[in-house]
Amino acid sequence: MDFPAPTAQIETLPNGLTLILDPSPAAPVVSAQVWVETGSIHEDQLLGTGLSHFLEHMVFKGGGNFGPAELAGTVQGAGGHWNAYTTFERTVYYIDGPASGLDAFLEVLAAMVFHPHLPESEFEKEKDVIRREIDMGLDDPDDRGHRLLFETAYSHDARRQPVIGHRELFDRIQYDDLRRYHATRYTPNRCCLCLAGDFDPALVREKIDTLFGSLPRGMACEPSPPAEPDQLSPRVGRDTFAIPATRLTLAWKTPPAGHPDQPALDLAAAVLGKGRSARLYRALREDRPLALEISAWSWSPASGDGLFAVSAEVLPEKRDELLAGIRRLLADFPDTKLRKDLDKARRQIASAQFKTLATVSGRATDLASNWHQARDLDFTRHYLQELDRVTPDDVRRAIRHLLETPEILVFLDPEDAPAPAAVRTATPAVHEVETFTLPNGATLSLLPDPRVPLISLQAAIRCGAPAETPATAGINRLFAASLPHGTQRHSGAELAGLLESLGASFGASAGNNSVIAQLSGLSGDLATLVPLFGEILGSPALPADAIERERASQLASLREMLEDPLSLAFRELRPLVFGGSGYGLHSLGSEESLAGLDRLTLAAHHSLHVRGPNLALALAGDFDPAEARALLTAAFETLPGGEAWLPAASEIPDPAERVHRLDKKQAVLALGFRGCAALDDDRHALRFLQEWCSDMAGPLFTRIREDLGLAYRVGATQFHGFDTGLFAFYLATDPSQLDLARRELLGEIEKLAHHGIPAEAFERVRATVLSATALDQQSPGSIARHAAVDTLFGLPATHHRELTALYQSITAEQVREVAARLLAPPPCTSLILPE
Structure with a gap:
């Protein structure tokens, strides 16, 4: 049975407004709809705030010559039923009612959509309403599951943000943001006015010209939502919720609408998961009672990646078994007989589409959706014809290709459920050294x-x-x-x-x-x-x-x-x-x-x-x-043995100063103190002192560089040797400021010698030292290097594992005592000065 070709008329007004008129005297009712091609993905710099949805609420606060009560009263008085909704890519306003009320419906739609009052006095009040709506959504498992799926499936695509927005971002919306967004996005060239039902096109056309014809065309510039990169590996997301059973979705990315595989994937989703006779339902709910509910679906947006998914509700203890069953059934799916199941799926999809034609609202929605999706009023019929041309081999090929791409897996689990195997993290074992x-x-x-x-x-x-x-x-x-x-x-x-x-x-x-x-x-x-x-x-x-x-x-x-x-x-x-x-x-x-x-x-x-x-x-x-x-x-074992080479004792000359001239514009000062040997106990306290003196929050940087502006480079460094070491301070400065910078550096060193690290900063320094230690012990290369050097000095190969505990035991008093001993002698001084 063929889907009827549309008889609607379509034209574009001079200001860019698309007009679709579908007159039918079958029943004395009409549906008037305005589709605005703007949704949450078009919020540009305010992406994630839910601004599109907020604006949808605010346009009901009056427009044109209508106050908020007058808008509602006019629609109600004409017998109309009105509402609106916002999605990722559109906002739709519609009024259904008796044919006699069409003029009133058009006047209300023109006023609220294109001339809204957006009263500032209602701004915060309506914000509170939406805050409660956001909170309600977070309390709804369906909403939480939907968010989790899209946040996991998309890494950059704007559709990973909820249409209603994130609460903390929503709170940042300013009144001017609302007005500016309406002026920019609610323009006739981004809108479609679709009418279906019992009306005279010629008379209605005059009314439309009067109400909509003078609207100014908007700028053609569109925001550029973030592009979604190719998914290179599987993605898993998990959250918990106060629900009795797990909600599980296994999904894959699919091409957008218009791709040759779309009809085949839609049919595959119907065969697998539409109705009680679907394969997933029969195999994993009826034959093997694993799933409480299970279905499959395919979603192909006009642009960007879509999703092919299997969704199920399952008791946590059967969750992993169900997931294995889904994967097995999908893997076997291309090798099964499909012709009868595909015929059934075609009839299911066609039947659902035919049902939309039974009401004027459904007809208007079908026409406007076709315009929005494909700029083709006959898109539904063409799509059903494409379904008829799909062969079993087409479906097999599409599913095989789909299963070769990385999957997306999300779990919304009961609060007390253990993590599923797919996201369970094993406690890392500490292997024997x-x-x-x-x-x-x-x-x-x-x-x-x-x-x-x-x-x-x-x-x-x-x-x-x-x-x-x-x-x-x-x-x-x-x-x-x-x-x-x-x-x-x-x-x-x-x-x-x-x-x-x-x-x-x-x-x-x-x-x-x-x-x-x-x-x-x-x-x-x-x-x-x-x-x-x-x-x-x-x-x-x-x-x-x-x-x-x-x-x-x-x-x-x-x-x-x-x-x-x-x-x-x-x-x-x-x-x-x-x-x-x-x-x-x-x-x-x-x-x-x-x-x-x-x-x-x-x-x-x-x-x-x-x-x-x-x-x-x-x-x-x-x-x-x-x-x-x-x-x-x-x-x-074939390397020669013999006696170990041992270094001679280091010299200990008296402190001295050396000046070297260089044809440069800067002056550099380096002050050197005897540091620790590699096995000295003081080396752990010195690690704290070095961190404090090198950190941007430390005394050298804040006093000498930031407060006084005396040096553009200042810090400390050290190394440990066989029998001694070096702890050095340095700064680079303008030659004219060298004397003052030198006095300040010596003054800070004197403070360190007397007071060590201030009590209020000590735990911050410890945290930085611990963090650097952990970061330095991640890769096999760094672990092996630590072990080799430590054993060369006679320490255990696991000494690097002990550093965290050692650093956690260091006290501010220990650091002060070490600083007092280390910095008490006069330093050796190296100066590099311009020629």
């Missing part, structure tokens, strides 16, 4: 963590600045840079290609106390990566040409550093604090020392330091401990 020592003295630590299929190998080699002399300064940096350039078995190119083919990476760096080498990759490549790591560390090629290239790069970095005032200040500070060797040397070396470093020097350095007693290795990530233990043992 194992540390063992090879016969050659190398210490190996295993830190399993199966959360992510990654592994990180870290090796800490005891050397660092104390292993350098003025003649070899920079050797650790050059040695670390040369390690990736091949082994005795693999050239540098072969090594790089092998690592990159595995998605792995190798790197090495030189620090104050060690050279750190790391190799990271996928856990499935453990058996390849561990031997390769042993090969890189145990038999590096150290090719002369690569060393020459790395020397040139290091020399460039050195020259650049010598032109940077702050870096130069610290380079000059080191020998003042530590003398002319060890920590007094800079890791980049000097032009003279770099010129003397060659392959033989680096090979000797490797031979001295890369041996068992100087090596601490750690493996963190997803691996089998037994396999890892065997692989690491085989890879590193």
Whole structure:
């Protein structure tokens, strides 16, 4: 049976108003509707406030020559029934009633929609009404479930915001926002006036010209709602509510209306979930009593992604089983016979559409909806014809493609229900850490963590600045840079290609106390990566040409550093604090020392330091401990043993000051104090002091930079060494302000020495330290690095896990005592001044 073609007339008035007239004398009734093409997605900068819905309420407060009581009285006196509603993309006002009242209905619609009074005296009153409506919605499980679905399904699309708005955003709406939104959006070129029923088109046309013809056309500019990016992975949302059963929706994104798959998906939704004979209902409610209620639906908006969904109510204890049943039925759906079910679904959809033609209100809604959706009054008939052309293969293909896309899953659970398996978070296990020592003295630590299929190998080699002399300064940096350039078995190119083919990476760096080498990759490549790591560390090629290239790069970095005032200040500070060797040397070396470093020097350095007693290795990530233990043992047991290299005691020169001139416009001051050794108990208190002195809320920044404007850079830094360390303050300032800035910095240091961290700030500092500690212990790489360095110094491989408790136990008095000892001696001073 064919859906009848429309006989309505459509035209566009000069001001852009679309007019649809559908006269029919079948019954003495009419429906007058104004469709405004604006809804919650068009609120632009006020998106999420519910402004469109609020305006819908306010237009009923009078318009044109009608006060609010007169509007209602006129409609009621003419026998009309009126209402309005707002959706994502439209606001609709309609009056149904006897044909004799049409003139009055048109006058009321013209007045309220296009000439509303919007009385300011009613603004706050109506806001209170909508606040109660918002609260009622939050108390309604259907509304909460709808919100949860759209918030989960859409990450950027404006439809993730509720039409009624968020309470906290709704409260921000100002009266001028309301008037401005009406003036901008309620324009004739964005509206359709649709009339259906018993009327004379010629007479009505004159009335329409009088009431609507002089309305000014609005600007054509439209807001640009946020575009929804492609969904790349499944999404799950959950909330709880005072309901006896779970409300579950499993959904997928679909194309907008007009896409070739839309009719097939609509039919599939009907076959699966429309009525008591639908497949989901029969299989999962009747045959297996899992669902209390279950249905399927498909929604295709005019633009943007739509949804294909299965919705159900289920007792929490059957929730996971029902979800598995839905997925199984959908997976099997394309392989089943469909022809009879599709015929039934077509008749169901056609029947629902035919029913809209039984009333004038339904006919007007169908016509206006067709205009709004497709600018085609015959869209419904064309759509039903498309349904008739859909084959079982079309449906199978559409569902297969749908199931290949990421799903959306939401649960609205009873308040006391346990979380479903899909959102249940397992308590992360703290896996057993194992540390063992090879016969050659190398210490190996295993830190399993199966959360992510990654592994990180870290090796800490005891050397660092104390292993350098003025003649070899920079050797650790050059040695670390040369390690990736091949082994005795693999050239540098072969090594790089092998690592990159595995998605792995190798790197090495030189620090104050060690050279750190790391190799990271996928856990499935453990058996390849561990031997390769042993090969890189145990038999590096150290090719002369690569060393020459790395020397040139290091020399460039050195020259650049010598032109940077702050870096130069610290380079000059080191020998003042530590003398002319060890920590007094800079890791980049000097032009003279770099010129003397060659392959033989680096090979000797490797031979001295890369041996068992100087090596601490750690493996963190997803691996089998037994396999890892065997692989690491085989890879590193052949390294030479012998005696551990131990650094000489650091020098302790008297405090001194050094001035260096540089052709720059700024002045830099660095003040150095002896800090802690790596194992000193005071190091934990010093962590607090450094944080306080480096923080933007700390005394240096607030006093010297913000209050006085004396420095554009100010802070503190530190490192811990084998037997001593450095705690330094620095600032960069205008040379004309250096003396004052220096006095202020020394004054703040004196306050720290006497008072430590103020009581009112101490807990804030603790929170920052704890946060930084937690952030630094997330990845396998950082965990392995902590374990390698700690075991190199004789600490447990799990020492990093103890830091939180240690920091939580530190008191303000401990920090004050450490600050008093540390800052009591006069500092060493490095000054960089303009030439």
